[in-house]
Amino acid sequence: MTATTPNVLNIKEAIETRRSIRKYVQEPMNQDDLHEILRLASLAPSAWNAQTWRFAVVQDPAVKQQIQDAAYGQGQITNAPAVIVVYSDMEDTLQTVEETAHPGMGEQGREGQRKTFDGVFGGQDVAQRGQWGLSQANIAFGFMMLAARGLGYDTVPMLGFQPEKVREILGLPEHVQFAGLLPLGKRAEDGFPHHRHSVERITKFY
Ligand SMILES: Cc1cc2nc3c(=O)[nH]c(=O)nc-3n(C[C@H](O)[C@H](O)[C@H](O)COP(=O)(O)O)c2cc1C
Numbered sequence: 001m002t003a004t005t006p007n008v009l010n011i012k013e014a015i016e017t018r019r020s021i022r023k024y025v026q027e028p029m030n031q032d033d034l035h036e037i038l039r040l041a042s043l044a045p046s047a048w049n050a051q052t053w054r055f056a057v058v059q060d061p062a063v064k065q066q067i068q069d070a071a072y073g074q075g076q077i078t079n080a081p082a083v084i085v086v087y088s089d090m091e092d093t094l095q096t097v098e099e100t101a102h103p104g105m106g107e108q109g110r111e112g113q114r115k116t117f118d119g120v121f122g123g124q125d126v127a128q129r130g131q132w133g134l135s136q137a138n139i140a141f142g143f144m145m146l147a148a149r150g151l152g153y154d155t156v157p158m159l160g161f162q163p164e165k166v167r168e169i170l171g172l173p174e175h176v177q178f179a180g181l182l183p184l185g186k187r188a189e190d191g192f193p194h195h196r197h198s199v200e201r202i203t204k205f206y
Contacts, residue, residue: 008150008151008152010150011146011150014146015146017149018149019154019193020192021155021185021187021188022076022156023187023188024081024183024186025188026081027081027185027186029059029081029082033153034082034184036151037151037153037184038055038144041053041143041144041147043143044139044140045139047136048100048113048117050100050133050136052090052132052134053179054086054087054137054176055085057082057084057085058082059082064077064078064080064083067166067169067181069165070161070162070166071158071160071162071181072160074160074161077158079183080184082185083183083184084144084184085170085178085182086137086178086179086181087172087178088134088136088137088176088179089133089173089176090126090130090132090133091130091173091175094118094121094129097114130176130177134179141157141182148182148184153184154185155184156182157181157182158182159181161181163177166178166181
């Protein structure tokens with residue numbers, strides 16, 4: 001990898017130094033780093049290895065502007081060199097589900113994967129199974145933020161946008177569901193330090 005960032009953070013450093021960043025250094029995204037962030041996010045786990053997530057990478061300023069308009073004008077979209085749209089496509093997942101069976105399991109695995117998915121999701125409507133698909137894509141969304149930080153980049157996860165408009169801008173089918181938008185680049189502001197519940201406030205030990 002010809003990364004511009006020689007220092008890869010360990011997972012603790014990546015988690016502790018990630019914070020939402022809405023102003024970025026104005027330079028194009030290194031394409032190798034971008035690809036590596038996408039690859040690392042795609043290593044997220046999912047139930048039955050369904051991998052319902054799909055990514056749309058937006059670097060064209062005109063398209064970023066359109067997405068910003070669909071996101072109530074939130075300036076971090078055009079300010080970031082790249083925006084990754086993370087969404088789930090459960091219908092594509094179902095149509096091609098054999099691809100997600102581990103090759104080590106052979107033809108039997110592929111048939112089993114088809115049977116499982118047809119059995120579990122065949123009786124559900126598109127919205128219901130779409131919700132399940134989204135719960136898987138959210139895992140990749142989280143992985144992506146940490147992968148970016150680990151390679152020295154910053155992000156801000158976003159759900160403040162009109163999904164139907166973003167679908168239209170990107171030419172995505174109506175059934176896809178969004179984990180979120182992820183503006184991506186190098187930080188040009190400090191962001192806010194973490195403000196979180198204590199472990200004791202949110203945890204019961206048994
Ligand atoms: C699912 C999700 C949606 C969010 N949507 C927005 C958004 O539309 N605009 C924005 O500026 N920040 C958005 N945020 C960022 C949160 O405000 C931020 O993560 C939170 O305040 C904690 O701050 P930190 O990320 O710096 O730790 C979103 C965060 C998440 C996880």
